[in-house]
Amino acid sequence: MITAPARRPTQESAHRIWRSYLYWTHIYRRTWRASIASGFLTPTLFMAAMGVGLGTLVNHHGSSAHQLGGVSYLDFIAPGLLAASAMQMAAIEGMFPVMAGIKWIKFYQAMLATPITVTEVLYAHLLWMATRVAMVSSIFLVAMFAFGAPRSAEVLAAVPVAVLTGMSMAVPAAAFTATRESDQALIGVIRFVVMPMFLFSGTFFPVTQLPAWLRPLAYATPLWHGVVLCRSLSLGDASWASSLGHVGYLLAFIAVATLVARRTFSRRLAA
Amino acid sequence: MFPESPLIQARALTKRFGSFVAVDGIDFDVAPGEAFGFLGPNGAGKTSTMRMIACMSPVSSGTLRILGMDPITDGPNIRRRIGLVPQEDTLDLEMTVLDNLLVYGRYFDLPRKVIRERARRLLDFAQLTDRANDKVDPLSGGLKRRLTIARSLISEPELLLLDEPTTGLDPQARHLLWDRLYRLKQQGVTLIITTHYMDEAEQLCDRLVVMDKGRIAAEGSPRELITRYSTREVLELRFRVDDHAPLAAQLAGLGERIETLPDRLLVYTDDGESAAKSVADRGLDPVASFVRRSSLEDVFLRLTGRTLVD
Ligand SMILES: Nc1ncnc2c1ncn2[C@@H]1O[C@H](COP(=O)(O)OP(=O)(O)OP(=O)(O)O)[C@@H](O)[C@H]1O
Numbered sequence: 001m002i003t004a005p006a007r008r009p010t011q012e013s014a015h016r017i018w019r020s021y022l023y024w025t026h027i028y029r030r031t032w033r034a035s036i037a038s039g040f041l042t043p044t045l046f047m048a049a050m051g052v053g054l055g056t057l058v059n060h061h062g063s064s065a066h067q068l069g070g071v072s073y074l075d076f077i078a079p080g081l082l083a084a085s086a087m088q089m090a091a092i093e094g095m096f097p098v099m100a101g102i103k104w105i106k107f108y109q110a111m112l113a114t115p116i117t118v119t120e121v122l123y124a125h126l127l128w129m130a131t132r133v134a135m136v137s138s139i140f141l142v143a144m145f146a147f148g149a150p151r152s153a154e155v156l157a158a159v160p161v162a163v164l165t166g167m168s169m170a171v172p173a174a175a176f177t178a179t180r181e182s183d184q185a186l187i188g189v190i191r192f193v194v195m196p197m198f199l200f201s202g203t204f205f206p207v208t209q210l211p212a213w214l215r216p217l218a219y220a221t222p223l224w225h226g227v228v229l230c231r232s233l234s235l236g237d238a239s240w241a242s243s244l245g246h247v248g249y250l251l252a253f254i255a256v257a258t259l260v261a262r263r264t265f266s267r268r269l270a271a
Numbered sequence: 272m273f274p275e276s277p278l279i280q281a282r283a284l285t286k287r288f289g290s291f292v293a294v295d296g297i298d299f300d301v302a303p304g305e306a307f308g309f310l311g312p313n314g315a316g317k318t319s320t321m322r323m324i325a326c327m328s329p330v331s332s333g334t335l336r337i338l339g340m341d342p343i344t345d346g347p348n349i350r351r352r353i354g355l356v357p358q359e360d361t362l363d364l365e366m367t368v369l370d371n372l373l374v375y376g377r378y379f380d381l382p383r384k385v386i387r388e389r390a391r392r393l394l395d396f397a398q399l400t401d402r403a404n405d406k407v408d409p410l411s412g413g414l415k416r417r418l419t420i421a422r423s424l425i426s427e428p429e430l431l432l433l434d435e436p437t438t439g440l441d442p443q444a445r446h447l448l449w450d451r452l453y454r455l456k457q458q459g460v461t462l463i464i465t466t467h468y469m470d471e472a473e474q475l476c477d478r479l480v481v482m483d484k485g486r487i488a489a490e491g492s493p494r495e496l497i498t499r500y501s502t503r504e505v506l507e508l509r510f511r512v513d514d515h516a517p518l519a520a521q522l523a524g525l526g527e528r529i530e531t532l533p534d535r536l537l538v539y540t541d542d543g544e545s546a547a548k549s550v551a552d553r554g555l556d557p558v559a560s561f562v563r564r565s566s567l568e569d570v571f572l573r574l575t576g577r578t579l580v581d
C-alpha cells in the first residue's frame with residue numbers, strides 16, 4: 001500500500017480539490033484549440049459590429065455622446081461586453097457541465113466513490129469555471145487592446161473583476177442545476193434570466209436610460225456591478241470606494257450562492 | 272485489530288428517504304476475505320445499503336463501522352481503501368479506456384508512475400489491453416462492466432463493493448466476470464456483492480443475506496439456506512390450464528410443501544422422481560414435468576412468497 005505523506009485535514013482537502021480539478025484539465029486538452037479560437041472570435045465580432053459599426057451612428061448623435069459620459073461608443077461598450085460575456089459564458093459553464101456530472105456522464109458520482117467529497121467536487125468544478133472565465137476574459141482583453149478600446153492600464157484589473165462577475169452567475173447556475181432532472185429549465189434560465197441581464201444591465205446603454213421602476217432591478221444584478229466596474233477601470237476613472245463596493249457586492253453574492261450550492265449538491269449527490 | 276474482527280459491522284442500520292424507509296434496521300458483519308452477498312428483488316434496499324457502506328450516503332440511524340472507522344468522520348479514509356462498482360456505470364464515455372483508468376487513479380493520491388503501472392496490469396486482468404486506446408462509448412456492456420471493475424481496482428482496495436455486477440449481460444460475459452471476481456477473492460480481496468440472480472449468489476458468495484423490503488429475511492451460506500428453507504429437490508409441473516391454483520389441492524401430500532405460481536406448481540420433496548410418479552398415479556397429466564435441485568430462488572419464494580425476478 002502506498003501511504004500518503006502526512007498532511008493536515010485542510011491540506012488533505014485542498015489536495016483532493018486539486019485532484020478533482022485535474023479531471024477538467026484533462027478534458028480540456030481535447031478542446032483547447034477550438035475554445036481559444038472562439039475566445040477571440042466572439043469579442044472581435046461584437047466590437048466590430050457594435051463598437052465600430054453601430055458606434056459610428058451613436059457617436060454622431062450629439063446627445064448620446066453626452067449620455068455615455070463623453071467617450072466613444074466602442075470605449076463604452078468594450079469593457080461592458082467583457083463583463084457581460086464573462087457572465088454569459090459562466091452561466092453556461094455553470095449549467096450544462098454540472099448536468100453532465102450528475103446525469104449525462106456521471107463523472108461526479110465517479111469522483112464521489114473515491115476519497116473526494118461532495119464539497120470538494122463542487123469546489124474543484126467552480127475553480128475550473130473560474131479558470132475558464134479567466135482565460136476567455138484575458139483573450140477578450142487582448143482583443144480590446146487590438147481595437148484600442150482601453151484608456152487606462154487599470155483595465156488589467158478588469159480580468160479578475162470579469163471572473164467575479166462570471167462566478168456570480170456560475171455559482172447560482174450550478175446550485176440550481178443540481179436541483180433539476182433535465183436541461184429544460186436551464187434553457188428557460190438562459191432565455192429569461194441570462195439574456196435580459198445581458199441586454200439590460202448597463203452593457204449596451206447606461207441603466208439611467210431604463211424606466212425608473214426597472215432601474216433598481218438592474219442595480220441588483222451582479223452583472224451591473226461588474227459592467228460598471230470594468231468600464232471605469234478601462235476608462236481610468238475608478239475610485240477606490242466604489243470599486244470596493246462593487247467587488248464586495250460580487251463577493252457577497254458568490255459567497256451566498258456557494259452556501260446554497262453546497263446544499264443542493266449534497267442533497268443531490270449524497271442523499 | 273484482531274484478525275477475526277469484522278471488516279464491516281452494521282447494527283440496526285437504517286436508511287430513510289423522507290418518510291420512506293428503504294433499509295429497515297439491518298444487522299450484519301462481513302469478515303476479512305469473505306465474499307458476502309445481498310440477494311433481493313428490485314427495491315429491496317440493496318443499492319441504498321451499498322451506498323452507505325461506500326460512505327456515499329449518510330446513515331439515517333443505527334451504526335455502521337467499516338475497516339474499524341466511522342463513515343461520518345472518516346469517509347475519505349474509508350473510501351481510499353475500498354473500490355466501488357456502482358449499479359450504473361459511471362465511465363467517461365468520451366474518454367479512452369486507458370484514460371478512464373488514469374484519470375480515476377489520480378482521484379486517489381497515487382503517483383502517476385504507479386497509476387500507469389497498475390493500469391497496464393488491470394487492462395490485462397480485464398482482458399482489455401487491445402482496446403486500451405479505444406473510446407469507451409462503443410464498447411459492449413460486458414466490456415464496459417469489466418472496465419468499471421478494473422477502474423475500481425486501481426487503488427488496490429481491500430474491500431470491493433459490486434452492485435449488481437452482471438445485470439444485463441449475456442451468459443458468456445457473466446461467466447467471464449465471475450471468473451475475474453473469483454480470482455480477486457483468491458487474492459484475498461473481500462467482496463460484497465448485490466444481485467437478484469440466485470445463480471450469481473450461489474457462484475460467488477460464501478455467505479449471503481436474503482433481503483426484501485428493506486429487511487433481512489435470512490442469513491447463511493447458499494448451502495445452509497437451501498437446507499434450512501427448502502428440500503433437496505423440486506418437482507416443477509405445468510398443466511394445460513389458465514389457473515394452476517385449483518390443481519394444487521389434487522397434489523396434496525405429495526411433498527413437504529407445494530407452491531403455486533401463476534404458470535406452474537412446485538412440489539418440494541427430497542425425492543422428485545417418485546413424486547412425479549405419484550402425480551401420474553393420481554391420473555394427472557401435466558404438459559411439462561421435471562425435477563431439479565433446490566436453489567436460492569426457492570429459499571426466496573419460501574421466505575417472501577414471491578419470486579426474485581419477475
Ligand atoms: N434518493 C432516493 N430518494 C427516494 N427514494 C429512494 C432513493 N433511492 C432509493 N429510493 C427508494 O428506496 C427503495 C430501495 O431502493 P434501492 O435502490 O436501494 O433498491 P435495490 O435493492 O438496489 O433495487 P434494484 O434491484 O432495483 O437496484 C426503492 O423503493 C427506491 O425507490
Ligand SMILES: [Mg+2]
Nearest residue numbers: 317318319358
Ligand atoms: Mg440497486
